[in-house]
Amino acid sequence: MKIAVVGLGLIGGSMAMVLKHRGFASKVIGVDNQQTHTQKALELGIVDEVADLDSAIASSDLVILSAPVSVCEKLLPHILDLVTHQVVLDTGSTKTSLLEAVKGHANRGRYIATHPMWGTEFSGPEAATLDAFDGRANVICDAGESDKDALETVERLYKLLGMYNVYMGGKDHDVHVAYVSHISHITSFALANTVLEKEKEENAIFELASAGFESTVRLAKSSPAMWMPIFKQNKENVLDVLNEHITQLRKFKSCIEKENWAYLTELMEHANKIKDVLDRKQ
Amino acid sequence: MKIAVVGLGLIGGSMAMVLKHRGFASKVIGVDNQQTHTQKALELGIVDEVADLDSAIASSDLVILSAPVSVCEKLLPHILDLVTHQVVLDTGSTKTSLLEAVKGHANRGRYIATHPMWGTEFSGPEAATLDAFDGRANVICDAGESDKDALETVERLYKLLGMYNVYMGGKDHDVHVAYVSHISHITSFALANTVLEKEKEENAIFELASAGFESTVRLAKSSPAMWMPIFKQNKENVLDVLNEHITQLRKFKSCIEKENWAYLTELMEHANKIKDVLDRKQ
Missing domain, CATH: 3.40.50.720 (NAD(P)-binding Rossmann-like Domain)
Structure with missing residues (x-):
């Protein structure tokens, strides 16, 4: 063919x-x-x-x-x-x-x-x-x-x-990928900018960056020429997920500010459940 | 010994x-x-x-x-x-x-x-x-x-x-690790909760989760018993970085809401610079 x-x-x-x-x-x-x-x-x-x-x-x-x-x-x-x-x-x-x-x-x-x-x-x-x-x-x-x-x-x-x-269906696809792909790219881009913005000592990033950091920030190397049109075409779904993600981050922030360590632990325990979902793939 | x-x-x-x-x-x-x-x-x-x-x-x-x-x-x-x-x-x-x-x-x-x-x-x-x-x-x-x-x-x-x-110095260490390690864990925990919260169809996560998603959410499997005391002890630094990270995410949100695709591209191009820092490790 x-x-x-x-x-x-x-x-x-x-x-x-x-x-x-x-x-x-x-x-x-x-x-x-x-x-x-x-x-x-x-x-x-x-x-x-x-x-x-x-x-x-x-x-x-x-x-x-x-x-x-x-x-x-x-x-x-x-x-x-x-x-x-x-x-x-x-x-x-x-x-x-x-x-x-x-x-x-x-x-x-x-x-x-x-x-x-x-x-x-x-x-x-x-x-x-x-x-x-x-x-x-x-x-x-x-x-x-x-x-x-x-x-x-x-x-x-x-x-x-x-x-x-x-x-x-096409519409269902666009909702799901906003969750399992598009938001990961935004958090990774934003995380890279967070670190680059405040951590002016590049040597410290270079020397201390652990495998965990590299893993979460890996997608920040992705091509803007490819991703800008994706975010544009999937605007509404991406905004929904991004709003939810900022809400979730604010929960972590509030726990730490108020020293509510029990609730912080609960939030992390809930997040641990992603393991069950991902492990089914293996 | x-x-x-x-x-x-x-x-x-x-x-x-x-x-x-x-x-x-x-x-x-x-x-x-x-x-x-x-x-x-x-x-x-x-x-x-x-x-x-x-x-x-x-x-x-x-x-x-x-x-x-x-x-x-x-x-x-x-x-x-x-x-x-x-x-x-x-x-x-x-x-x-x-x-x-x-x-x-x-x-x-x-x-x-x-x-x-x-x-x-x-x-x-x-x-x-x-x-x-x-x-x-x-x-x-x-x-x-x-x-x-x-x-x-x-x-x-x-x-x-x-x-x-x-x-x-110990104090410098605690500032740097807030950037290159602690924040990665918080974003990953929060990302897992974002997806688990809204994406009730676990099958969709399971089937569609790409390598990119797995990479950004990997740290969400981490032990709460280990991480809660870290966030507690490094409270002030972690809050500084978390605030900055939420600010960075809001910039992405604002660009998408206002359809400012040129500035969105700029934000991603800036994030791409993390590549230079990480590649020095290899």
């Missing part, structure tokens, strides 16, 4: 690598408006050739749209205008806007809205890896709106990546 | 294991008021024998105090009352209260205040590991107050653990 990958970043690059390595893709055509990305992807053998968007679609059987969500929103209707037999999927972190953008499109059935729940704080084709995706969930949204054959192809693709498919 | 380890948790247990494995300790005597801990430590071969505090001190050359900081504060003056030639170190995450508790003690010189910057979210002797400590900083506080020979022994001990020693 000939595959066009539109957006040669961490996700698009990793998908291209794995799908070619496992024989799903006979040929990968790369599309990216950043020449540094296309060059690097060619150099690393992630793509077989580079083309402009329209010719890449014409020459492919499957189109993977793995650009920032703002770009996906612009490109997807145009891509659907051009498809004849092709299957189109996107890998974006928000779904409502995108599904709205192609609602009622004549070729809507060729499109499957997906979100593989994998990523790292790194970006660009040089971050692509064969170890990606394995064992994680892939969300397929509003599956009933897609053609059966197109859906089956995409389900097969994600299984080949080692993922298991989870099905939900 | 015969070593008494008071508090057979993650840190005490790991120290005992590594020091014995590398030949620094000829014998390890374990002290812990939880019988499950002493039993487990004996079973795992972490300690050679178990004793009560006073006899353990009498039979040892070096005492490692690795209990919760509230327990350290109570035990340390008593331990110093009993020492003759022994070297005493503690591994606690706060230093000001402890240094205050032994100020002017006749045997103050035998004590070295240390804080190895390593840990995991797990606790108890079963969490102890030979991989602990390596490559991380150990902070030695108010080193000038300790006897030269005792200090040298402790410096040698930490080097053997693969750590490098960093020197600072």
